[in-house]
Amino acid sequence: MKPEVFFAPLVRGMFIEKTGGPWTVAYESGALAGTGAPAGADATAGAGGATDFTAGIDTSNEKIAAGQLSSAFAASGFAGENKIPLRVKITSGGNGYVYLTAPDYAGIDCIRKGRQKTAWDIPEKSPGTADFGASRAAVVKNRAALITGGAQGFGEEIVRGLAAAGALVFIADLNKTGAEKLAAALNREYGRTLAFPVEVNVADETSVQNMAETIALTTGGLDLCVSNAGVLRAASILEQDIGSFRFVTDINYTAFAIVTKHCGLLMKAQHAAAPSWAADIIQINSKSGLDGSNKNGSYAGSKFGSIGLVQSFAKELVEYSIKVNAVCPGNFFDGPLWSDPEKGLFVQYLNAGKVPGAKTIADVKAFYESKVPMGRGCTGPDVIRAVLYLVEQLYETGQALPVTGGQVMLS
Ligand SMILES: NC(=O)c1ccc[n+]([C@@H]2O[C@H](COP(=O)([O-])OP(=O)(O)OC[C@H]3O[C@@H](n4cnc5c(N)ncnc54)[C@H](O)[C@@H]3O)[C@@H](O)[C@H]2O)c1
Structure with a gap:
């Protein structure tokens, strides 16, 4: 090193x-x-x-x-x-x-x-001290946070939410231009340097190691790692080519382990000098990590498996005061995965006739919304509340927290 x-x-x-x-x-x-x-x-x-x-x-x-x-x-x-x-x-x-x-x-x-x-x-009251929920956002103020896949979708929402709460955010993405644009926009909006773009391929260990080094040299360490980058290739198991199955497993499952390894090493080193400081690793999982998904086995399997990793990493890394948890959001209908006008899932499902009787994108959306007891899709603020809760909560690790409007309930 x-x-x-x-x-x-x-x-x-x-x-x-x-x-x-x-x-x-x-x-x-x-x-x-x-x-x-x-x-x-x-x-x-x-x-x-x-x-x-x-x-x-x-x-x-x-x-x-x-x-x-x-x-x-x-x-x-x-x-x-x-x-x-x-x-x-x-x-x-x-x-x-x-x-x-x-x-x-x-x-x-x-x-x-x-x-x-x-x-x-030295400030009298340390910034970042939890305020018993009165101002949960304070728990991340001035802390260093990494968000993989931070250039768009849920990742961008989490980046924006953490920046608004006063965190320093590393926007790590395969999409270098997207990460750079978002970082520049945030630094302009807040009138100070708080966002740093980092090009990374989370499935490539050397690339992830370089990312961890960049973080060490920029802020000295890391308090929160949000492993969010993920992909979906829906297909019947009878038809899916195994290369596509492996691709989903590589990004959603193996890459989470790679990111945990290198961010965990950085957090462990910081802990050697700050034994009373807690750090967090949070995987953005899915409701499909808690409940199987029809014709989407590669995705659901990678997410179920990741919860096994979360529990195992949590047991191991507690020694270094690193909590490891997952957030399991419901469908983000307003994000690009569903709403992209050309390749979004709504268009795909409409064209494939997946929703019987649906004639428009609005019909497809209404069909999926009706499956949620709270009648709507998951949003960025829903996920950010869960992330901030997990950071604030010092007495919990190894959990998979559903944020699904009641669509998936833990037993
Ligand atoms: N969209 C949903 O409805 C939904 C629901 C539940 C959970 N999730 C989960 O939330 C996470 C984000 O999903 P999204 O829908 O916002 O995705 P998205 O496709 O909108 O964005 C994913 C981002 O990750 C980046 N990325 C992809 N592969 C990468 C790699 N190898 N290395 C680095 N960056 C990479 C992309 O460039 C992109 O910026 C995923 O883990 C997904 O499984 C999404």
């Missing part, structure tokens, strides 16, 4: 542990070369500049390294001052690794522009 990736979650975890709230730790690549102090830095503890960890840090074991960093910080003088430095520099193997630190990404931008000259005061 690259040293700059190894150190990032440890530095972030150290400040999370000290303050009880999320911190942004951005690797400053421009200051990497050599061991000299970065421009404007002041290695004197208590000033606004860098805390310099020149002691050798063990890069073979994250727990030992976290302890060494924490001791070096305690000795720096900042510890007694209730302040967090603007910069941290770690010297290891003859190189200096410099990170900028701030309570949010806007603070990182301020340091880069030279507007923040003194160390950060």
